[in-house]
Structure formats: structure tokens, C-alpha cells
Amino acid sequence: xxxxxxxxxxxxxxxSVHMVVARPVPGGPPEVLARExxxxxLGAGGDDMKLLMPDAVERAVAALxxxxxxxxxxxxxxxxxxxxxxxxxxxxxxxxxxxxxEARIEVEIVSGKEEARLIHLxxxxxxxxxxxxxxxxxxxGGSTELIVGDHAPAALARSLKLGHIRLTDRFFGGGVVxxxxxxxxxxxxxxxxxxxAGEARDIGFDVAVGCSGTIAAVAALCAARRGxxxxxxxxxxxERSDLDEVVADLVSRxxxxxxxxxxxxxxxxxxxxxxxxxxxxxxxxxLGIEALVVSTGALREGLLLDRFDRRxxxxxxxxxxxxxxxxxxxRPPESQEWGAxxxxxxxxxxxAVLRK
Numbered sequence: 264x265x266x267x268x269x270x271x272x273x274x275x276x277x278x279s280v281h282m283v284v285a286r287p288v289p290g291g292p293p294e295v296l297a298r299e300x301x302x303x304x305l306g307a308g309g310d311d312m313k314l315l316m317p318d319a320v321e322r323a324v325a326a327l328x329x330x331x332x333x334x335x336x337x338x339x340x341x342x343x344x345x346x347x348x349x350x351x352x353x354x355x356x357x358x359x360x361x362x363x364x365e366a367r368i369e370v371e372i373v374s375g376k377e378e379a380r381l382i383h384l385x386x387x388x389x390x391x392x393x394x395x396x397x398x399x400x401x402x403x404g405g406s407t408e409l410i411v412g413d414h415a416p417a418a419l420a421r422s423l424k425l426g427h428i429r430l431t432d433r434f435f436g437g438g439v440v441x442x443x444x445x446x447x448x449x450x451x452x453x454x455x456x457x458x459x460a461g462e463a464r465d466i467g468f469d470v471a472v473g474c475s476g477t478i479a480a481v482a483a484l485c486a487a488r489r490g491x492x493x494x495x496x497x498x499x500x501x502e503r504s505d506l507d508e509v510v511a512d513l514v515s516r517x518x519x520x521x522x523x524x525x526x527x528x529x530x531x532x533x534x535x536x537x538x539x540x541x542x543x544x545x546x547x548x549x550l551g552i553e554a555l556v557v558s559t560g561a562l563r564e565g566l567l568l569d570r571f572d573r574r575x576x577x578x579x580x581x582x583x584x585x586x587x588x589x590x591x592x593x594r595p596p597e598s599q600e601w602g603a604x605x606x607x608x609x610x611x612x613x614x615a616v617l618r619k
Contacts (some may be wrong), residue, residue, distance in 0.1 A: 269296060269339035270574075272567035273330055275362075275370055277306035277348035277404030277428055278476065278535075280323055282330045283563045284337050285571075293571055296337050301326035302531055306348030306405045306428045315352045320361070327366040342570050343370045346378050346562070347405030347426065375422025379408040381565035383417050386410075386472050388568060389560030390498070397470040398463055398550065401561060402477040402542060404428035404535075407456075411463045418466050421459040425452060427477050427539035438519040438534025445514050445541060452545040460549035471552045473501065474561040477539035480532050482557045484509045484540075487527030497559045503547055510544045513537050 269286035270293075279302045285293040303322040306312045327343075334341050343362075349355045350372050362368050373381070379401075386392070386399045392413075399410040405426040411419040431438060434448040473482075482496040485505035493499070516522045519533035528536060546552070 269334075269337045270567060270570055271330070271334035271337070271339040271341045272563045272570065273327070273341065273343035273368065273370075274561075274563040274566065275305070275323065275327070275343060275345035275349060276562075277312070277346060277406070277426055278302060278304060279404075280305075280326045280330070281563045282333065283567055284334060284339050285567055286337070286339075287571060287574075293567070296339075297333055299330060299333060301329075304404075304428065306426070308432065311433070312348050312351045312405055312429060314354055315348065315358050320358055323358070324361050324365055327362055327368055331366045331368055341368055342566060343368050344373045344378075344381075344562070344566060345370050346373065346403065347375070347422075347424070347429075350374075351405070375406060375408070376420055378406070378562060379410050379420035379422055380416065381569060382408050382474055382562050383410040383412070383415060383420070383565065384568050385560035385562060385565030386474055386558040387415065387560075388564055389558040390472050390556060392470055392472060395470055396466075396468045397472060398468040398552075399472045399474060399558070400478070400543075400546060400555070401474040402427060402539060402546075403475055407542065407546070409456075409459050409463055411466045411468055419459075419462055421462070423455055423459060425455055425542055427535045427542065430538035430542060431535045435534075435537055438537070440514055440517045440537055445537075448538065448541055449545055452542055453549065456546065456549045460546075463550055471550070471555040472558050473543075473555045474558045476532075477536075478543060478555070479557055479559075480529055480536060481506065481509060481540050481543055483527040483529075484513075484525065484536075487525075495559070496557045499557045500554050501543075501557065502554045503552070506540070506544055506547060510540045513540050 269284055271282055271284045274281040279300050282299045284297040285295045288294050303319060303326055305319045305323050307319060308316050359370055362370055382401045383399055394413055396413045401408040403426045407423045407425045409421045410417045430448055434444045479496045482499045482501050485501050488505060488508060513536060522528060522533045
């Protein structure tokens with residue numbers, strides 16, 4: 264690992280902006296110094312994400328200004344990428360200029376394919392799936408990524424215009440479940456995922472892994488229904504039977520206020536959780552999944568590892584050939600406010616297999 268300068272990797276997402284800061288450790292994996300997440304709803308209310316709304320832009324810019332301060336406090340270089348909300352917005356140029364001028368951050372808009380590649384790197388770092396046929400599913404606010412393979416690069420990487428904010432705006436305005444909306448949403452999901460799901464099943468996979476906030480939120484709901492409590496959903500398993508019960512409960516509660524009493528539900532997700540849970544359930548059906556293991560690694564971790572790897576290979580001295588990106592390690596939990604990517608050595612893979 265070359266140099267000791269830290270790196271801050273920022274994911275400007277549709278629902279939230281995330282940052283992870285880490286420094287290289289000679290002879291070992293990078294050490295996580297800080298994590299931050301701010302829900303900004305950048306993709307909400309913009310006519311199927313054709314525009315970034317002014318209030319969302321203000322929230323995102325303010326969050327990124329704070330991220331820059333955190334990165335500076337760690338003397339870290341900054342790399343930032345933006346996904347579907349910014350990628351699709353007609354006024355993205357104005358947003359990017361404001362981020363550059365006010366937060367001193369250059370944001371790169373990545374394609375759906377590149378987004379999927381980085382997510383895959385992050386997931387493989389967090390869950391021991393390398394060498395096993397697997398599918399990685401990442402449900403974001405504006406898009407869903409499906410990645411199939413047994414190593415990097417993946418055999419299949421697809422980015423679909425399905426996300427919990429996009430579906431909420433289209434089918435559950437204000438988070439309200441009206442008559443016929445759930446079935447209309449399901450039909451839309453089925454038609455959108457059909458081709459990619461068929462390709463994934465043709466390639467085949469033994470293990471299913473899920474990333475990002477929606478899947479973590481559903482995993483927390485499943486755990487709560489089983490009476491389990493945990494500070495983290497890392498390596499938690501979402502089983503189809505539990506998911507069925509969670510979805511049935513959520514769609515029976517028509518308004519966000521009705522969902523206030525749902526055990527394990529983050530109040531910030533009361534309006535978008537129905538769309539996210541219905542989407543995950545339809546993906547289980549389309550892909551033939553019985554259970555899915557949760558990864559705490561996703562796009563920002565993949566971005567961090569990818570850039571550290573590029574930094575090593577850029578030396579050009581013939582002594583550092585291309586290799587797999589390094590694995591992240593974390594500070595002990597007591598020394599880190601935001602929690603760790605992996606607080607302990609990776610456990611055995613939970614059972615997460617195809618439906619028979």
C-alpha cells in the first residue's frame with residue numbers, strides 16, 4: 264500500500280449521501296477512520312427523476328460541505344461519484360457546479376454498469392463470496408443493480424430503473440397505499456426485471472447477497488418479527504417466509520403514520536418502505552431466491568478499494584502488477600463512532616440458496 268494519505272470515498276445517491284474515510288496501512292488492509300450518512304432524498308419529487316428539486320439540492324450540498332470538513336480533518340483526498348438521481352436529472356450541471364464551488368468536491372457521474380461493478384467490489388469485501396457463484400442485489404432510491412458471477416469482473420451486471428423512491432413517487436404518493444397500487448407496482452416490477460432475471464438464472468448462482476439501506480431495513484424488520492435485536496444487520500439473513508410476512512404487514516398499513524408502530528422500522532423510511540419491500544419480494548420471486556445474506560459493503564466501499572488499488576498500480580515501477588483490491592479492516596468498535604465495515608473476521612456464510 265503506497266503512501267499514508269487517507270482517502271474519503273463519497274456516494275451521492277438518490278436517497279442518501281454516504282462517505283467512508285480510510286487510510287492505507289503498510290503491509291495490511293486499509294483502516295476505516297470515519298463513516299457518515301445523511302438522508303437527502305435527492306431523487307424525490309422530480310417527475311421520475313428528470314429534475315433535482317431545490318430543497319433536495321440544498322440538503323445534498325449542505326451534507327457534502329460537512330463531508331469535506333470531515334475529510335479535511337483526516338487530511339484525506341476525496342473521490343466522489345453520483346448515481347441515478349444525478350445521472351438522469353436535466354439540471355445536474357447546476358448541482359455539480361454548486362458542489363464544486365461550495366464543497367470543493369468534484370463529483371463523477373458513473374454509468375449504471377460502473378455503479379454495479381463498484382457495488383460488487385464492496386460486497387465481495389464484506390461477505391466471503393469470491394469463488395462461489397453468487398448474485399449481488401443492491402436496491403437504491405432510483406435504481407436496482409443485479410450482479411452475477413463468482414469473482415470480479417462479474418459475468419452479468421445490470422442496472423434497472425427500479426428504486427424505492429422512484430416506485431414510491433409513481434405508485435405510493437406520499438407513502439400512501441391506495442386501492443390497486445400494490446398490484447400495479449408488482450406488475451411494473453415484473454415487466455422491468457424479466458429480462459435481467461432470466462439472464463441471471465441462466466448463468467446460475469448459489470448464494471444471494473443484498474446491499475444498501477432498503478435491504479438492511481427489511482432485514483431489520485425480519486429480525487424484529489423473530490424477536491431478535493442487534494446493533495448491526497451485517498451477515499443477517501432475509502428468508503422468503505419472513506419477507507412475505509413483512510410485506511403483508513406493511514401493505515396492510517395504508518399511511519406512513521399507520522407504520523409508526525412497526526417494530527424495527529426506521530421512522531425516516533416509513534413513507535418508502537412499502538415500495539422497497541415489495542420490490543425485494545418481487546426480486547425473490549423473479550430470481551428464485553429462498554434467502555439472502557446482507558452485506559454492509561456496497562458502492563462507497565467498492566469505490567474506496569478501487570481507488571486504493573489504482574493508487575498502487577499507478578506507481579508504474581514494474582513491481583506492482585494488477586491485483587484484486589485490498590480488503591478493508593476497521594478500527595476496534597470502541598474507537599470508531601460510525602461502526603465498522605467488519606468488526607471481526609468474516610464468519611461462515613449463512614445459508615442463502617435458491618428455491619428448490
